[in-house]
Amino acid sequence: MRVVAGVDLGGTAVNYTLVTQEEAFLIEGLCEHPARSREGPEVCLQQIVDGLKRAVEQVGLCDADVVVAGLDTPGPASAAGVLSAEGSTNFVHRDWGGFDIRGSLSARLGIPVTYLNDGNAGALWGHFNIFGTNRSATSVTVVIGTGLGGGVIIEGRDIKGRKGFGGELGHVLLPYQNIRGIHGLVPECNCGRTGDLESVCSLTAIGKSFLPYFLPRYPDHELGKLGNLNQAAKLVRGLAEKGDPMCKEIFRVQAHALGIFFDEMINTFDPDALVVGGGAIETSEEFQRWFVAEIHAGMPPQREEQADIPIYIMPNGDTAGARGAAIEALQFARANGLL
Ligand SMILES: [Zn+2]
Numbered sequence: 001m002r003v004v005a006g007v008d009l010g011g012t013a014v015n016y017t018l019v020t021q022e023e024a025f026l027i028e029g030l031c032e033h034p035a036r037s038r039e040g041p042e043v044c045l046q047q048i049v050d051g052l053k054r055a056v057e058q059v060g061l062c063d064a065d066v067v068v069a070g071l072d073t074p075g076p077a078s079a080a081g082v083l084s085a086e087g088s089t090n091f092v093h094r095d096w097g098g099f100d101i102r103g104s105l106s107a108r109l110g111i112p113v114t115y116l117n118d119g120n121a122g123a124l125w126g127h128f129n130i131f132g133t134n135r136s137a138t139s140v141t142v143v144i145g146t147g148l149g150g151g152v153i154i155e156g157r158d159i160k161g162r163k164g165f166g167g168e169l170g171h172v173l174l175p176y177q178n179i180r181g182i183h184g185l186v187p188e189c190n191c192g193r194t195g196d197l198e199s200v201c202s203l204t205a206i207g208k209s210f211l212p213y214f215l216p217r218y219p220d221h222e223l224g225k226l227g228n229l230n231q232a233a234k235l236v237r238g239l240a241e242k243g244d245p246m247c248k249e250i251f252r253v254q255a256h257a258l259g260i261f262f263d264e265m266i267n268t269f270d271p272d273a274l275v276v277g278g279g280a281i282e283t284s285e286e287f288q289r290w291f292v293a294e295i296h297a298g299m300p301p302q303r304e305e306q307a308d309i310p311i312y313i314m315p316n317g318d319t320a321g322a323r324g325a326a327i328e329a330l331q332f333a334r335a336n337g338l339l
Contacts, residue, residue, distance in 0.1 A: 002021065002065060004066065004339070005017070005070065005326060006323055007051075007052060007070065007322060008121065009037065009072070010090075010118065011037075014047065015031065015032040015321065016031045016051060018056065018059060018066070019327070019329075030318055037096070040093035040094075041093070045108055052066070067333055068330075068332055069111060070332075071113050072115070072321045073090070073118060075117040079163065080164075081113075081115030082099070083097070083099045085097050102114070112332065116158060117164065117167075119169070120160065120167050122149060122314070122320040122324055123140075123167060124153060124327050125316070127139045127141065127153040133327075134156060135156040136155055136156070137156060139153050140169075142169055142258065142276055142277070144201055145203060146203045148170035148197055149278075170196065170202070171191050174261055176199075176260070180256075181253060200253065204233075205254070210253070211229050218246045223239075251294075255292075255294035256297070257298070266309060270306065272310075274309060277320060295311055
């Protein structure tokens with residue numbers, strides 16, 4: 001049987017999936033092991049080759065059945081899969097600077113390898129999950145984690161852009177001053193911008209901007225007693241789900257920021273769907289429904305024709321990267337007659 005593989009090299013783990021020509025995923029849950037990217041390309045690429053072999057054997061296939069592999073990693077990297085010369089948080093070993101990770105993996109595996117950054121891979125999975133490989137659909141996906149990633153899929157194709165930075169939705173500036181309840185807040189992003197989407201909608205934003213802003217307004221709050229904002233930030237989602245007023249307010253502000261951002265996307269692309277994924281909304285369905293309703297509430301009024309724009313929660317969050325990478329590989333395999 002001929003299949004394509006998806007390989008998600010994340011900050012802490014490598015995750016694998018396999019998909020058939022009929023678009024059936026052969027691995028249901030997580031198939032992963034810790035990532036050794038800190039030890040440099042030599043060690044890391046060999047562990048991907050070995051891990052993929054194990055994943056293939058696990059479903060009763062062999063190496064030769066895999067015709068294309070799709071790889072996704074955190075950026076920054078070029079559209080062709082060359083990592084930034086300046087290195088990055090996830091690729092600290094000096095040998096990664098300017099490294100052609102796609103080409104090198106392809107040489108080791110002896111098959112074509114496609115490349116996406118992790119945000120674009122997540123977006124492709126979010127899109128595929130709703131529309132399949134329907135060529136006419138357009139969607140915009142945001143993935144809220146430590147930062148904010150995502151992607152734009154136009155007529156079934158991931159927009160990578162000239163240098164691979166297409167879909168860097170986290171650094172799109174927002175008129176955040178329009179969000180009620182944060183008067184005087186100046187949200188700064190690690191990229192140097194003030195008031196972009198990531199600066200008001202990410203785990204980093206909670207620790208860096210929201211807790212310093214809200215804790216003095218809730219002087220007896222339990223998170224104020226922790227003495228560590230980064231640690232406290234990780235507890236905000238759980239407390240919001242339990243109905244804690246301050247933490248729920250932080251999520252309400254993030255939802256309204258998304259409402260403004262999605263309004264910008266509606267006016268730019270008139271998409272068929274908007275999708276939200278990532279750790280921030282890996283919560284109960286009840287909380288997800290509340291969050292989506294707050295996104296709608298945060299949007300400026302829509303034209304009558306566009307007011308029914310659907311907002312979906314991305315399923316299979318943990319495996320979204322690998323699945324999106326596999327879809328990209330599947331499209332490549334089809335276009336090149338390899339399946
Ligand atoms: Zn930014």
